[in-house]
Amino acid sequence: MHGTIFTLLKRYVQTQYDHSTWIQLLENADLTAADFDHKHVYPDEHLYRLVGEAATMTGLSADELHEKFGEYLVPDLMYMYQKLLRPEWTTLDMLEHTESTMHKQVRQENAGNTPPVLHVTRISPDELFIDYVSARRMSALAVGIVRGVARYYDEAESIEVEPTTSENGEQVRIRVRRIR
Structure with missing residues (x-):
């Protein structure tokens, strides 16, 4: 880590x-x-x-703490990687591009950096699935980060985040959708 x-x-x-x-x-x-x-x-x-x-x-619980910490991390992460963000992005756009922008940069900075792999599938303009893959089994941290991203983009009230598989697994699917 x-x-x-x-x-x-x-x-x-x-x-x-x-x-x-x-x-x-x-x-x-x-x-x-x-x-x-x-x-x-x-x-x-x-x-x-x-x-x-x-x-x-x-x-x-450890999952509750991971989620709270994940939300807390977002402003710092957005500041650190602001040059990779596009001004027109919304919460869903940013999540869709996390793997190809921020995680790519993190891996290039140091071979020892191993953020989770995120396979993001955009279902519609208002919905996507994130398939979190990591032996760390910290998808609750990812859920918290997603919630923090929604807050960062001032969309917290309109973004629903729902893990659809066990949060303790190495592979977890997270559904994210705009509800209004």
Whole structure:
């Protein structure tokens, strides 16, 4: 997992809770703040441990935490990859082009970067399916990112996001549609 994700996770925990919660989370996961630098790639296990400990500390499920964190990530991701975005895009357009723009760029930056593979099928101008494929089994993070993208494009009230298969699988289908 790219170090930027850990940097943003730290900021998320500090803004939603506080700095001492981040320190406690690291201690509970047997990690230290020195373990993360935004320029490196780290074992996925680190994120699993952090999210697992956060679930224990908050009483929320790991999937709920992944979704909330996914939503939180979007403004930073859009800022980082703004040069790849087209001004005329809507939520569905951006999702349709994520794999060929942002994920392509992420993979080119470092061979160790392995974002999930997203196979997007546009069903109509108002609907698409995202087939999420990743051994990480973090499709709840993807669901949160989709919701965050809808909020970014000021379409949160009109975009419905629905996983149509188990969110714990390596292959998950997510239905996204404009409802009004």
